[in-house]
Amino acid sequence: MTLFSANLGFLWTELSLPDAIRAAKAAGFDAVECHWPFDTPAQDVKAALDETGLPMLGLNTRRGNLSQGENGLAALVGREVDARAAIDEALAYADEIGAKCVHVMAGFASGEEARQTFIANLTYACKAASQLGKTILIEPLNRHNAPGYFLQTTDQARDIIEHVGEANLKLMFDCYHIGRTEGDVATRAKELLPFIGHVQFASVPDRGPPDHGELDYWFVFTAFDSLGWTAPLGAEYKPLGDTDVTLGWMKTLR
Structure with a gap:
């Protein structure tokens, strides 16, 4: 049986994060994940997780200065202090609530210096996360929704994962982003399986529920099951x- 995690960055956003966790449990999800939970006390999130029995799969590092349009810090030359503070913050929060992964956001940048940063x-x-038993994720974002984002393709992500060479650095395989940029999602999943740390999905191209659009998620989820x-x-x-x-898709695609 296919298991599903509710990303509470998009689902039940009218609720507090603890109440969204409870809503996900009531709806039949097997896990939860989130974007930027830092305004909610970690003990409140942990209490909701303990109450529902749902694992928190992961969260993101802060995007940076939102008024200046930042969307991550880790590839920004000259912002290393801020980037590492965001990493430390996310790892500490993840550890307090028992989350398994932290997605380190690259930000808007380009060029070799940005790559090295x-x-x-x-x-x-990765070295900080290994002390806590956590996995670091990186995620390519499609050029339509995030033009200028440093990490844009799965090939680029794989190259960086191999270059870093740490066992706890993995790919966030987002079927929506890959569907919009590269296509052939099931084949990419098979090719990249050893690098994948988490899988996300949404319809292509409108990022709605997975019951319509260009991607046949029955086919995609069956492919993951076969892998x-x-x-x-x-x-x-x-x-x-x-x-x-x-949420009708959960019955037909599970």
Whole structure:
């Protein structure tokens, strides 16, 4: 049976994070994940996780200065102090709530100097995460939604993972982003399986529930099952209304 995780960065956003965790449990999800939980006391999140029995799969590092349009810090030359502070913060929060992974956001940057900065910050992140038994994730974002984001393709991500060479650095395989940029999602999953640390999904191209669009998620989820993938798949889609109303896909795709 396919397992699903609710990404609470998009689902039940009208609720507090602890109440969104409870809503995910009531809806039948097997796990939860989030984006930037830092404004919610970690003990409140931990209490909701303990109450529901749901694992928290992961969270993101802070994006940076939102008023200046930042979307991550780890590849920004000259921002190493800020990037590592964000890594430390995310790892500490993840450890307090028992989250398994931290997604280190690269940010808007380009060029070899940015690549070397990203690699150095990821090396720092992986060594810090290893002391806590955590995994570091990196995620390519598609050029339509995040033009100028440093990490744009799975090939680029694989090259960086291999260069860093740390066992706890993995790929966030987001079917939506890969579907919009590269296509052939099931084949990419098979090729990249040893590098994948987490899987997310949404319809292509509108990022809605996975019951419509260009990607046939019955085919995609069956492909992951055939590859031996048993971890929960992350529902990171925009419901455009009441989340509960959009959950019919869980019955047909589970």
